[in-house]
Every structure is written in structure tokens, then in C-alpha cells.
Amino acid sequence: MRLKYRYAVVYEQTSNNYSAYVPDLSGCISTGKTWDDIQTMIWEAIAFHIEDLMEHGEPVPTPQRSIDEAMAYHIGILSEVEEFVPEQEPTIGMIDVAVEVDSFQVAKAS
Numbered sequence: 001m002r003l004k005y006r007y008a009v010v011y012e013q014t015s016n017n018y019s020a021y022v023p024d025l026s027g028c029i030s031t032g033k034t035w036d037d038i039q040t041m042i043w044e045a046i047a048f049h050i051e052d053l054m055e056h057g058e059p060v061p062t063p064q065r066s067i068d069e070a071m072a073y074h075i076g077i078l079s080e081v082e083e084f085v086p087e088q089e090p091t092i093g094m095i096d097v098a099v100e101v102d103s104f105q106v107a108k109a110s
Contacts, residue, residue, distance in 0.1 A: 009095050011090060017032060020042040025050070030042045067094065
């Protein structure tokens with residue numbers, strides 16, 4: 001069985017690197033030195049995260065947040081950590097994921 005998901009991803013740039021996380025996949029984060037690096041690294045983090053959930057018999061979380069909801073979530077987190085001030089506005093993007101449930105494989109969805 002093949003399932004498709006569309007996850008919102010929050011990307012941030014600092015003076016040293018890029019970071020990204022997926023609000024609907026708790027703990028799914030990554031960093032990279034360049035924009036291309038972070039695109040690859042967050043994709044690999046998503047695939048690893050989902051594959052690990054499936055291998056342990058846990059459900060794959062259904063995406064809950066749109067781009068606007070992901071931004072609101074991110075702003076909420078920043079307001080809880082008062083001393084942190086981002087250097088730039090984050091970028092919110094979407095990543096499409098195809099999950100082969102029977103074989104525990106994750107691929108980019110087209």
C-alpha cells in the first residue's frame with residue numbers, strides 16, 4: 001500500500017548555516033551549510049524518521065499544518081524562547097512524501 005503525505009517544513013538561515021524542521025514530525029530536524037545541503041538533509045531526516053516509526057510499529061503522523069499554520073507554530077515557539085531572535089524570517093516550504101507501508105520505504109512523491 002502506498003500513502004502520500006505533504007509536510008510543512010520550516011527553514012531558517014543564520015550567518016553560519018541553515019536549519020530545518022518538520023512541525024508535524026516531532027524531533028525531525030536537520031542542518032546544512034548551504035541551501036542545497038539543507039534541502040537534501042531535511043529530506044533524508046524525514047525519510048529516516050518515517051522509516052524508523054514504521055519499523056517500530058508506530059503510525060506515520062498525518063500532516064496537520066499548512067504553510068500558514070507552520071509559520072504560526074514557529075512564531076509560537078520563538079515567543080516561548082524570548083532570548084532567541086532569528087536573523088531572518090523563516091521560509092516555509094512543503095515536501096511531498098510517498099510511503100510504501102508494506103516495505104517500510106519512503107520516497108519523494110511526484
